[in-house]
Each structure stands twice: as C-alpha cells, then as structure tokens.
Amino acid sequence: xxxxxxxxxxxxxxxxxxxxxxxxxxxxxxxxxxxxxxxxxxxxxxxxxxxxxxxxxxxxxxxxxxxxxxxxxxxxxxxxxxxxxxxxxxxxxxxxxxxxxxxxxxxxxxxxx
Amino acid sequence: xxxxxxxxxxxxxxxxxxxxxxxxxxxxxxxxxxxxxxxxxxxxxxxxxxxxxxxxxxxxxxxxxxxxxxxxxxxxxxxxxxxxxxxxxxxxxxxxxxxxxxxxxxxxxxx
Numbered sequence: 001x002x003x004x005x006x007x008x009x010x011x012x013x014x015x016x017x018x019x020x021x022x023x024x025x026x027x028x029x030x031x032x033x034x035x036x037x038x039x040x041x042x043x044x045x046x047x048x049x050x051x052x053x054x055x056x057x058x059x060x061x062x063x064x065x066x067x068x069x070x071x072x073x074x075x076x077x078x079x080x081x082x083x084x085x086x087x088x089x090x091x092x093x094x095x096x097x098x099x100x101x102x103x104x105x106x107x108x109x110x111x112x113x
Numbered sequence: 114x115x116x117x118x119x120x121x122x123x124x125x126x127x128x129x130x131x132x133x134x135x136x137x138x139x140x141x142x143x144x145x146x147x148x149x150x151x152x153x154x155x156x157x158x159x160x161x162x163x164x165x166x167x168x169x170x171x172x173x174x175x176x177x178x179x180x181x182x183x184x185x186x187x188x189x190x191x192x193x194x195x196x197x198x199x200x201x202x203x204x205x206x207x208x209x210x211x212x213x214x215x216x217x218x219x220x221x222x223x224x
Contacts (some may be wrong), residue, residue, distance in 0.1 A: 034212065043117075043203050043215035044156070087154060099144065099207065100168060103156040 003027050004092050006104025013111050019077040021107045023090035030092035035075045038087045080111045116140050117216035119204050125222045134189045134219045136204030145187035146205040199223045
C-alpha cells in the first residue's frame, strides 16, 4: 500500500515556465512533509519542507502548497531552469515513529532550454 | 568535510555472500537511517536508529541488520545476499524531528 502518491511521473517544462508536482497522502498522523531533489548518481537533498500548521511555504523559486483537509501537497518551481532538471520526491513522516520518511514515487523533471 | 559518507560507493558480489556497507556522519546528529532505492528509483525506509531505539520497517527481511559502533556510525550488514537485494542503499542522519541529510549512496549489485 503506497501511503504517499506522487504525480506526474515525468514532466517536461520550458525554461522560465512553472513546474508543478503533486502529492497525496493517506495517513493523517503524518506531521512533516519535505521535498527532496536528486541528481543522477547523487543522494537526495532537501529542498523545502512544511508542517501542517501552515498552508504555504516559499523559499526562493520553490513553493510548497499544503491542503490538510484534502491530504494533498504540491511543489511549485517558478522560473524553471535547465539546472532544475532532476528527480523530485515528496515525502511524509511522523515524529513519534522515528521520523522515518515515506516517499512518493518520484517525478523526473526536464527543463528544456 | 563531507557530512554523510558511505563506503564503498560500488559493491559487486555473488548470491549467498555476506557484505557490509559503512556509514559515517560528522554532523553531530543523534538519529541515523538506511533507505533502499530500487531500479525504478523508488525510495523505501529500512531502519531508523538512535542510541535509544531501533525502529525497523516490517517489510525488511531479517537478513538485514544495522550495527552502530558509536553515535556517528551506522553500518548495514546483509547476510545471504539475494538477486533482489540489488539496489542503491542510502544512509541519512538528522537531529530528532529535523531534516535528514543523505549520503551519496552505495550501489549494490548481486550476481
């Protein structure tokens, strides 16, 4: 049973466009929702994270939108750049379960020049 | 000055062998983790460990065992390797309840 569902699996965006990746979760006990970026041959690196007490968080060109009632959250990448081309993972965890991350299936983003 | 390091980067071995992957973090974190990334890039938690408790994902076979000689190290030992164990294994660390930092990964190939 996949507790965090991510879509789309792949995404192609033109340079300067907006990249949008969506995730939905099932476990209402989750209380931490990070997004990770992974380049080929590298480990995942934290991009931005949110807790359910806020509906939006912005850091530079990256924004998380969070809808607690719908159990959904999304990543928006504004002014997408070729250097943003990578695989993006949403994740969720709950602190009282060892903070173990449950990951979505990943989205491979390609930003065309 | 690498934050989370793993050795080896690549590991090729035969079915039935026993192998270990080492992980070290110099961030002073109190919790360490092991994740498995399969050929479809799906990331799955295997273990969460600090000096007080070990939490095991129930789907992990008991051939896999984490061993922590000290707070900065969490090694992964795998007995009787199977073809399905081929994957990239990532170590991560964090302060309790905070963001996790991942190592560069170890690509394990079982032949």
